[in-house]
Amino acid sequence: MLNRGIDAAAPSLGVTVALAPVHDDAEIEEAIASQEREPGGGLITLPNAFNIAHRDVIVAAATRHRLPLIGDSEFPRSGALMS
Numbered sequence: 312m313l314n315r316g317i318d319a320a321a322p323s324l325g326v327t328v329a330l331a332p333v334h335d336d337a338e339i340e341e342a343i344a345s346q347e348r349e350p351g352g353g354l355i356t357l358p359n360a361f362n363i364a365h366r367d368v369i370v371a372a373a374t375r376h377r378l379p380l381i382g383d384s385e386f387p388r389s390g391a392l393m394s
Contacts, residue, residue: 317355329346331343331345331346333361336365336368339365339368339369339372340368340372343369343372343373343376343378344372344376346376346378347376347377347378352378353378353379353380353381354369354373354378354379354380354381355380355381355382356369356380356381356382356383356386358382358383362382362383363383363385366382366385366386366389367389369382369386370382370386370389370390370391371390373391374390379392380392381393381394382394
């Protein structure tokens with residue numbers, strides 16, 4: 312279970328939630344590249360120490376793969392779509 316609120320809201324929004332556990336920059340790139348192949352794909356990052364520390368890598372990969380990205384309040388300042 313990702314998050315009770317996200318899991319509960321996803322069906323009513325017509326979206327599928329997929330976890331992408333990553334541990335380094337290469338895995339971030341691979342996970343984001345895999346979402347590019349999904350029609351209507353996009354990314355939501357939850358606020359945690361890893362995502363904050365790797366924010367620039369996440370934003371750069373999302374931009375490179377032309378995927379909308381939603382993150383914490385600092386993500387839009389780095390180029391994400393919104394928070």
